[in-house]
Amino acid sequence: ASTCNLMIHQLSGAREFELIPYVLDELKRKGGSVNSASLRIALLSYGRAKRPLDALHMFYLSCQLGCQPNTNLFNLLLELLFQGGYCHTAFRIYRQMRRNNCSPSAYTFSLLIHGFRHARRGGMAAMLMQEMMHAGFTPNVVTYNAVIDCLGKVGRLDLARKLFEDMKQTAFPPNQVTYNSLLNALGKQGLWSEACELFAEMKQTECTPDVVTYSCLINGLGRAEQFDRAVCVLEEMQEKGCRPNAVTYNSLINGLGKAGKLDEACKLVEDMKSQGCTPDMFTYNSLISSLGKVGKTDSAWQFFQEMRNKGCVPD
């Protein structure tokens, strides 16, 4: 059996994955078991070869052959599955881990939460954060932020707000990123006045608004066609010494364009240039799209050419 484990180790290192099943068969006949060290090496190799499902298969077979994976092995498998985008499968493995009385670590939860965040599964991410706390671990500010942002992106503002309030009671109060994430979510939902209130609240805290903060707010106001307010915010940021960047301008240009205010949008492009910001693909695509919608094909064409002259490749 030791020899078989040694072979698994070697075959994995040599990426001779096809031969591994034969070794497992041999082990099975002999009634031997796969040891954790060999399994770990095999999983790592499958990972490097981008074969997470094969890693999963190997994991199962090893369990059948008497291997009792520890937390680190489960974590490794989870990591591979998430890398491959198999978050549902990863979650099943997590449940099996609990069934096996294998204690998840903080890292396990971190993997699960960030994995589901990648998949835009805000509800799952939030649930797993609950389980994390239940298991006695304290989520840090990055974990909270990731979950809040994800909830915001899927429209679960109720839960996002609740977690935000919870955070204030913890050792990790909301930071700049937390506020920015929520401001962004509120803006996307058209809740611009709540966004303004949150912005006011932010200024009462240690968190300093940055260019992202202002851009989120301006984007929300622009979508809601609150252009006067948006321009006020743009001026405010400049007064405070925060330089708008292309994203900031693009947010407002896009809002103006969508509202059919193309003269103003074009004027803002000029402002943008005079402030040393170079229009980019976002600027041009947004303008061209809005100009097209109102039939100003000639202006759209001009911008298209300007775009090419500036070295922006239309895509």
Next chain:
RNA sequence: CCCCCACUAUUG
């Protein structure tokens, strides 16, 4: 130990 990294903004 520190740093870094991991969480946040704009078009189609």
